[in-house]
Amino acid sequence: MDKTRILVTGGCGFIGSNFIRYMLSKYPYIIINFDKLTYAGNLENLKDVESDSRYTFVRGDIASKADLASVFEQGIDVIINFAAESHVDRSILDPDTFIRTNINGTFNLLEEARKREVKRFIQISTDEVYGSLGKEGKFTESTPLSPNSPYSASKTAADMLAMAYHKTYGTPVLITRCSNNYGPYQFPEKLIPLIITNALEDKELPVYGDGMNVRDWIHVIDHAVAIDAVLHKGVLGNVYNIGGENERTNIEIVKLILSILGKPESLIKYVTDRPGHDRRYAIDSSRIKRELTYSVTTDFRKGMEDTVKWYLDNRGWWERIKSGAYLEYYDLMYKNR
Ligand code: NAD
Ligand code: TYD
Numbered sequence: 001m002d003k004t005r006i007l008v009t010g011g012c013g014f015i016g017s018n019f020i021r022y023m024l025s026k027y028p029y030i031i032i033n034f035d036k037l038t039y040a041g042n043l044e045n046l047k048d049v050e051s052d053s054r055y056t057f058v059r060g061d062i063a064s065k066a067d068l069a070s071v072f073e074q075g076i077d078v079i080i081n082f083a084a085e086s087h088v089d090r091s092i093l094d095p096d097t098f099i100r101t102n103i104n105g106t107f108n109l110l111e112e113a114r115k116r117e118v119k120r121f122i123q124i125s126t127d128e129v130y131g132s133l134g135k136e137g138k139f140t141e142s143t144p145l146s147p148n149s150p151y152s153a154s155k156t157a158a159d160m161l162a163m164a165y166h167k168t169y170g171t172p173v174l175i176t177r178c179s180n181n182y183g184p185y186q187f188p189e190k191l192i193p194l195i196i197t198n199a200l201e202d203k204e205l206p207v208y209g210d211g212m213n214v215r216d217w218i219h220v221i222d223h224a225v226a227i228d229a230v231l232h233k234g235v236l237g238n239v240y241n242i243g244g245e246n247e248r249t250n251i252e253i254v255k256l257i258l259s260i261l262g263k264p265e266s267l268i269k270y271v272t273d274r275p276g277h278d279r280r281y282a283i284d285s286s287r288i289k290r291e292l293t294y295s296v297t298t299d300f301r302k303g304m305e306d307t308v309k310w311y312l313d314n315r316g317w318w319e320r321i322k323s324g325a326y327l328e329y330y331d332l333m334y335k336n337r
Helices: 014-026 043-049 065-072 088-093 096-116 150-169 191-200 220-233 250-261 286-291 300-313 315-321 325-334
Strands: 005-009 030-035 055-059 078-081 120-126 173-178 205-208 214-216 239-242 247-249 268-271
Touching: 005 014, 014 030, 014 043, 014 220, 030 065, 043 055, 065 096, 078 096, 078 220, 088 150, 088 325, 096 120, 096 150, 120 150, 120 220, 150 173, 173 220, 191 205, 191 250, 191 300, 191 315, 205 250, 214 250, 220 239, 220 286, 239 286, 247 250, 250 268, 250 300, 300 315
Parallel strands: 005 030, 005 078, 030 055, 078 120, 120 173, 173 239, 205 268
Antiparallel strands: 214 247
């Protein structure tokens, strides 16, 4: 039995929880999920694996050196850093925690990796570090970094620190930059779960600006498979772009959800645009496809139908989230817009 000990930070969030479930089903590794349980972290997301003896949950903050020291003392072979403040709109309202978690937190993890000599450090980054595209072109790994939101700027700073640690100390860093994910357990502040759950409640569907911004959507399990490939086959010091080869305008996404649910387009409400709103993201994933023999396998229509079904079948999960503190956020974000 392989006793490799993987520290997954932010494992109670959307992508981290899907990744942990995927890894436990495929490998014998020991997984330590280190998560602060912010508004976005939810123990329910991994209830089904809690009794697995290879899985441990540790509540802690990556921005706290003391919290990290106690988990590293038990021995860690691999770090996969998902922990982050992840929502662009929240970064516009209140950037402070983004700096603390995304920059200082990643710095603390890099310091632990340097001192303890871990074997691999995967920094889960985002295509948003490249900024915004016009109608043509795609982001490659050598596209200059040009972030536009406090969120993407903080992720860029973390990437640069990680790369500097690789170059200066030989820290075994790999960076992944994925496009927009969708799938089960996504917090209903992001476009797809917000639209699905609002539509199920017959609430207005807020579409920013003209609805023509483009994102390249990938199913969260296709993202997990890509991280698996980077973990096992990636070359240290490399960046790997991960995309869905699936560019869609926001309005197209909203209309697709309405058609799957059989709800009327009259629910759509165009609202004031997001400040600094990136127009288009598109990823060139030829490096990961070619060098690590990776490919996306989820059909988008099928992936969206399954995702809508998950939100229909798990009403309690999102209804609990959408009461309480979420209501204050929603008011702040969408009232008078
Ligand atoms: P999420 O907001 O759903 O989850 C983030 C998790 O991190 C939560 O469980 C939260 O409790 C935890 N966390 C936050 N601050 C922490 C701290 N200081 N210490 C420990 N844990 C903390 O985010 P997500 O959508 O699952 O994104 C995960 C990662 O993937 C992020 O790094 C994000 O930048 C990146 N990413 C996301 C997308 C996307 O479409 N969602 C696309 C590309 C990259
Ligand atoms: P989001 O899910 O927040 O991801 P990101 O900003 O990281 O790409 O938003 C996806 C797109 O949907 C983005 O162009 C903003 C837009 N959007 C809306 O039009 N309405 C909304 O209520 C939200 C949350 C996003």
